[in-house]
Amino acid sequence: MMIARIFRQIWNTATALTLAALVCAVVLVLAIGAAALLGYPPLRVADLWLHGAAGSWYSLSSSCADACPLLLTGLAAGVAFRAGVLNIGAQGQFLMGALVAVALSTRMMIFHQPALVIATALTGGALAGGIWGLIAQYLERYRAVPVVLSTILLNFVALYLVAAALQGPLQAVGTAAAQSPEIAGKYWLPLFVPYTDFHIGIILAFMLSVLLWVVQERTVFGFESHVVGLNPDTAKAMKMPVAWRQFQIMFISGGCAGLGGAIQVLGQVHFMTAHMGDYGYAGIAVALLGRLNPLGIILSAVFFGFLDTGAFRVEESSLALPHDLADVIKAVVILVMLVLAGISLRRSRRAAKSERTTSAETPSA
């Protein structure tokens, strides 16, 4: 019985992973095929791509370093979607987290102690992201503003807020651009393999996703938030604290994204501009490819990290194939996964409502 159950779980995970891998492979082949049609030599593109993403220790490490923010924004989307909170604002939360982390590591260094500064910057970033997310949840709960729309609009507010800060109090000396000063080297996240991009933020993100998996799959909190996501009405009837869980989930989700921003500035780029990449939006693709499972999200984040890094190397090469191709691939992956895997974020409340009206068309017993 027990063994059969474990076997079935493994089997389910395996089929899901195979499906995801298959989708990725097909989309990749199609993308390279499209590049070939546009006159780029396909074999050379593939070769450059592979080498750029995993050809050496260094490129391997930069792929992983790129996967790190993707993992965290992917967790942000995954945790929220599973609980029925449609947080599309990971981008804004990511930016707010990065902003606060930069402020705490370039302007307000606590006692100038590296460990302390790094810890406060990471915590501050996570808190900032979480609070930024809570604004949207507050608007939904008390003003009936759909989270989907408010998070998207707040992304733009965050973008301009960051730009204003980077041209105001956080601007680097001697530049007119919206850019922060570089973070002092002692406040960078330490590397665990020297002379690469393997910083401890990667380990942190990895541990966080394992932790979130345990919370989702094994705790009462995870069970309740899943029920809230699938059917808030039943959850309410069962006396679950629906609104409170949604606020908590939104805070965790925003916190993940904010932490992603903080880790990205402290570990990878070491200074900030308003253009930090579309990690927030890409996180949605990561979460869906990982089927909203934190462990699956690790794999899909690594995959997208390789995809992105490789794409940049191809763009830098003489071929100059635009790296936006990676974004296109992500979008196609989302669409295909949505249709194939039938991942449903639909609240079953609505589905149930429509089911009643059309139930006459299917045999009921």
Next chain:
Amino acid sequence: MNTAPNMITFLSRQTVTAATPMILAGVGELVGELSGVINIGIEGSMLMGCIAAYTVTGVTGHGTAGLLAAMVTGMVMAVIFAAATVWGRADQIVAGTAMDLLGVGLSGMIWMMYQNWRENLGFSTALPHGSGFSPLAIPLLRDIPFVGPAFFEQYLLCYLTICLCVGVWWMLNHTRLGLIIQALGDAPEACHAAGVRVRLGRSMCLLFAGTCAGAAGAYLSIMQTHAFAADMTGGEGFVVLALVIFGRWKLPGLVGGCLFFGLINSLQQTLQTARYTSQNSVLHALTHVPFQFFQMLPYLAAIAALAVMSRNSPGPRYINIPWPSAKT
């Protein structure tokens, strides 16, 4: 220039100019949402319209060809979206986000490749002289004080948009087609029982929405600015989504909302420049406000509008519920 009447004339004209693409995309989105499909990704369709119009105009030298290309591109985007959501039963919110990502990525990619290609051929990437649209003044009417220039010294597409609004309004309120579209989103089973093919109907509405979004993109790139830049729509598509709710899924409300946002937009642009030149002390005091806060204004206003208006406006009941819904 700085006399008040001139200012009003200028502002009103700017308002209509800025509102036109939002109205255009909004009318399409409204029809789509009424039929039960919310498309978060019109931003992507608009961007694709921008790049399609720009490149085709650049290559052919004909603005009309660019406009048509933009509309066709918008349709293609709509076909993809409809295939995923209406026929593939994908979640509309997430699929819409993917369409946005697709539009951003693909337009950026095409733009880079277009630049490379034109430079290799030794051409400029700017539009050929006179190929974009310029405002078309209607004699006599444009001389009406204040509102004349606002409504009668505009781009061709702006006039077409006005016609489209009237047409769609009439269609929604006075034809059986309007009844069908509203029933698609409110009671699809009534449509089904009446012999209307629900999925086909929704796809048609989405095609219309895509065409509108593509045209709105063309307006941005080959009429309003004569330029293309990555992410040039700057979130306008998302503001439109908020405005559809703000207008409570009614066309007049939507148009009113768009004009209001056009006003905010042109005000913020005017303020940004005026505060440096004006003698007015209040305006001058604004010099200390970073210009990003002005850019932020439309989004904050959209959120505020939603916070005020979303209560008690449920909208079409079957948004984001695929048809047929009972199969488990």
Next chain:
Amino acid sequence: MATLPPALRLSEIQKSFNGVPALDGVSLEVAAGSVHGILGENGAGKTTLMNIIAGLLRPDSGSMEIMGNAAPVGSVRESRAFGIGMVHQHFKLADNQSVLDNIVLAVSKSLWSRRGRGVLQNIDYWCRELNWTLELQKPVRELGVGQQQRVEIIKALCGGGKILILDEPTAALTPAEVDELSSAVAGLANAGMTVLFISHKLQEVTRMCRVISILRRGKLVYSGGVAGLSMQQIAEKMVGAKVDVPRLVQPLGHAESRVLLELQSVDYRIGKREPPLLSQINLRVHAGEILGIAGVDGNGQSELAAVISGTVDPVAGRIMRSGAARADAPANSACIPEDRHKEALVPALPIVSNLLLRKYRHRPYVRWGFCRFGKWRTSAAALMRQYDIRSRGIDDAVCTLSGGNQQKVVLARELSDAPEWILAVNPTRGLDVGATAFVLRQLLDARARGAGIILIHGDLDELLSVSDRVAVMRGGKLLATPWPQFTRELIGRMMLAGA
């Protein structure tokens, strides 16, 4: 009399959903100008068959002839062109649109014209024929159920006009409205229409129709005259094996036992300016009794259920629940809501999770905030045996179960911990005879154990067979009935009076 071709002839209709056969080779003839009853249990395939005739569903195989002409299957337009109109059990009306718009939407052929003169004349003709008046400009949502049904019938007549299908038309009607409907149906048949009348209630069908067909599990088991068949024989043909409907042997009077739940002058409304949905509700539930609440749908029953279960707070009045003082923690109560998908189950989750929804956060199912799935599974497995929930295993998602088994999951969860009082709203809706009997028996068992039960139920016969006392909801008020003279007729009159 010359032999007319039958109005409708179906041959060998076959249809399955996801591999489950719903109709298995049904052949049927309906004589022109007759009222033909279609009988069958829930899930017997009646509605599926009718949807096929109306063109809403395409059969896997089989053919259809109308008035002797072969008619294509699977197209609403074609069916309508052949004169078929259907009134669905769940009305297919756009609530927010006016009556006229709904009819135009369904009937008109032009995409543009919305004020077709032909449509208006048609509506007028049928209204005069049936002696009805319709308020054409009123939004459908403001009409009562009976009026909505009239709109549906007129809509179907305007669209087709030769064969009218009525799918469970009496389910939501009061006895008086049923009478009006049956005289209208008789009038239509006299005027030459063919009417297919679908029901699972024997009395109505035998009263209205002279010819009946009986479906059982997707097969046609009988087709022919009513004369010469006893009720008992028809019932056996419908159900197959004989099933006893549980019945209360000895109803109690005013119980002297402990009061478990009491409502005192409870008022409820949604907005300040809206009319009250509940006004001055007083009721008491004693230990060991079933209090039945009858009424036509939409007279405040859902609101009453919501107030009792504590999902909404009343505007005025007091609710006293035994044991639990606070409204949010009635741990000794159980609730079997009207819509199990919406309020009682999480269809996408496995049976085990659904069975544990009440007690997952209590010991011993949780430790330090972690779920102890081992305990969950033992508990769930025991409940599944006890309540005879049929599935492949406790890890199957609830949405893969049949309606009856889904309801058993709800019952198992709600009733297994011996609650003191139970609120049940339409607990047998959509279930077949076997499952209905099971549900009613469970309620009677709980009563025997000493629980107090409030049963809000739309099916008057079932309600009367198990209730100790009956009250009637009408227009948000609760009317007591004299004990023990509550008869079907009396309650029918009370449900309707003044409405």
